[in-house]
Amino acid sequence: DAKTTQPPSMDCAEGRAANLPCNHSTISGNEYVYWYRQIHSQGPQYIIHGLKNNETNEMASLIITEDRKSSTLILPHATLRDTAVYYCIAPTPSNTGKLIFGQGTTLQVKP
Amino acid sequence: DAGVTQSPTHLIKTRGQHVTLRCSPISGHKSVSWYQQVLGQGPQFIFQYYEKEERGRGNFPDRFSARQFPNYSSELNVNALLLGDSALYLCASSFQVRGGAASSYEQYFGPGTRLTVT
Numbered sequence: 001d002a003k004t005t006q007p008p009s010m011d012c013a014e015g016r017a018a019n020l021p022c023n024h025s026t027i028s029g030n031e032y033v034y035w036y037r038q039i040h041s042q043g044p045q046y047i048i049h050g051l052k053n054n055e056t057n058e059m060a061s062l063i064i065t066e067d068r069k070s071s072t073l074i075l076p077h078a079t080l081r082d083t084a085v086y087y088c089i090a091p092t093p094s095n096t097g098k099l100i101f102g103q104g105t106t107l108q109v110k111p
Numbered sequence: 112d113a114g115v116t117q118s119p120t121h122l123i124k125t126r127g128q129h130v131t132l133r134c135s136p137i138s139g140h141k142s143v144s145w146y147q148q149v150l151g152q153g154p155q156f157i158f159q160y161y162e163k164e165e166r167g168r169g170n171f172p173d174r175f176s177a178r179q180f181p182n183y184s185s186e187l188n189v190n191a192l193l194l195g196d197s198a199l200y201l202c203a204s205s206f207q208v209r210g211g212a213a214s215s216y217e218q219y220f221g222p223g224t225r226l227t228v229t
Contacts, residue, residue, distance in 0.1 A: 041199075042222060042223075043115075044220045046217040085153075097159040100156065101146075101155070103152075104153060
């Protein structure tokens with residue numbers, strides 16, 4: 001698995017875009033970048049994943065740099081319910097069922 | 112469509128006892144993974160099962176065991192409980208273990224079982 005590095009915490013104003021960075025400089029060519037989040041006392045929730053191209057779904061957008069050494073998760077209009085711990089994970093393809101969670105980024109959305 | 116379900120939601124046990132936690136995956140999902148999350152930390156991988164076979168094991172003692180049934184549901188068993196086993200136990204399911212060289216798939220987590228050992 002590629003090592004990922006995230007800031008421990010971030011704040012965001014409600015209604016504004018939240019941009020959560022992740023560094024994965026040792027990522028290999030076949031390792032996807034996955035983002036999960038965990039709201040207090042709940043199970044983690046899958047958000048989005050990508051390999052090379054930018055991805056967008058109903059929850060978020062994922063921007064991956066051309067060299068794939070870093071990525072940014074974008075919540076376009078953060079709400080109070082987006083307050084959670086966000087995890088960036090880059091497992092090897094054989095390990096996608098054995099996720100290694102780091103400390104993640106605690107995002108606090110403020111009114 | 113129902114998500115991953117786990118039972119019980121909460122459990123209180125005494126040191127030395129054993130516990131069985133249960134998980135039902137999303138319909139059609141054949142892989143189940145178990146994680147332990149102690150307070151203040153991220154989830155730690157315990158086991159992965161696919162088609163009733165163990166496909167991976169994390170760094171946990173032999174007191175921890177699991178199995179998967181023909182209907183793809185799973186049980187996690189912990190013997191000789193210690194105070195340090197108090198945690199949220201999470202189950203996650205996915206469609207398959209892996210595909211080609213650049214395969215991807217996402218895991219869907221249940222709400223967890225909160226185990227307290229006194």
